[in-house]
Amino acid sequence: MLNATLSELSAALAARKLSSVELTQLCLERIAQLNGELNAFITVDAARSLSDARRADARRAKGEAGPLTGIPIAHKDIFCTRDLLTTCGSRMLANFVSPYDAHVIEQFDRAGAVLLGKCNMDEFAMGSSSETSHFGPVRNPWGRRLVPGGSSGGAAAAVAARMAPAATGTDTGGSIRQPAALSGICGLKPTYGVVSRYGMVAFASSLDQGGPLAKSAADLAAMMNVMAGFDARDSTSLERPKEDYGRSLNRDLRGLRIGLPREYFGDGIDPGVRNAVEEATRWFESQGARGVQIELPHTKLAVPVYYVIAPAEASSNLSRFDGVRYGHRAKEYSDLTDMYCRTRAEGFGAEVKLRILVGTYVLSHGYYDAYYLQAQKIRRLIARDFAAAFERCDVIMGPTSPGTAFELGAKSDDPVQMYLGDIFTVPAPLAGLPALSVPCGFDGKGLPVGLQLMGSYFSEAALLGIAHRYQQATDWHLRVPNDTPL
């Protein structure tokens, strides 16, 4: 049952073969067994989860159940939850209990889902390895010495180790897709504006977007049907008609034009990653799709541009953590400014401080035009590259990450080495485009490889349909990590 997809769980609940309380207990036992080593969850409140489950069972008995009613869902600890800690992986918020629920949390509550727990993450979502958390690093179910990717690494590890059937995450520069790839599961970053950011702790507001992590593309669609939707409290939430993200799951692949960017298959990509991705694109061609060589000439600039824009927005967003209204406050200080300075020095970890300093610098007088404005101009060039590419193809495919899961500590001394691994995931959020990652094989070390699909604005359903067809012919997404057998 732990390896079942959401639709299988939904069917079992509907057929009364299983109650939500039983399913929730199974997940809680699995968490109790594995979380000590994996550190995927920061907060688990079994009594709360079981109470949600009893409510879901009662709702089902009344005949009011929806597809996710009674299904336990894990949430990245960046989504505010009333009556439960929301730490964002930081000492700054180590004791923070939000007075309100995030829109995403409300949506799952309305759907009757069970809140299974809050997942570990890089501090304030700043990282690609889930090592910067104040609560310690997350470990990859495919190898305990390996990182699960980040920043939604706890959510990815929870799904990969079958502790949770599905989870929520957020993606600013790859924080859903990269951990999905490195942990052998699926993850979708929707079009900017599709999922409300209300109650989602802000990192870089023009990039941040919530999305699902799950075992299959069909499961991502089921999650999106709950998560997406207009919310007046987020001024960037888009007012669009409700859509069924699973409507294109049986789409025909014949005639599909697959854009293969030259820049995504060049030097610097692990041979094992390249082989698995090329094999996947060949499979699509064998089904009647057509590979089209395309160019995204500004790809190499996407990492520098991202590491100007994201820290700039972060330095502004994180100025709210001042030790006055909520969060950590230093014990000793001489005056108000000293209180701010010590509170922030103690409350933030090294990577968050580094990014705030970078952001402060690029926004400071005399450097604004050379860095921040220049980055925004190249951001437009990157968006134009995609617009030109989508004239010639329907979907872009390539690797999600140039490598597979790496060892803990391998990149933590050199921020630049860590940042360069984001090369294929930062372009889509810079342009605001949807993108997803699905497992497409293993490298020579037996570690999972992710295939990335990027589409034009609002093409989520089409991307999920293409990925679903692939998953009907392959079983990479159903492989359970050796380190966490069922």
Next chain:
Amino acid sequence: MSLSHDQIRRIARLARIAIRPEESEAALERLNRVLGLIDEMRAVDTSGIEPMAHPLEAHLPGGQRLRPDQVVEPGQPQIYQSVAPAVEDGLYLVPKVVE
């Protein structure tokens, strides 16, 4: 370009982050590495290109939606202040600013 210790102290002051002298060297080294990375984009010719602040402009030419300026929820200071480090009589406490 590379920053000096004086410059990093100034930036840290602007960001309201205290840096202990013994942390300064490591912070400076990491910051300079990142600046080395982002300097790669400075040489690109972007004359005539409009900055893109937001991906929404691609499908929302009118820009961000604004709501009517109306009261939509009641004031609930007791709830919001329940998570504050120090409050008294409904006020947030901070060190004395004016003598």
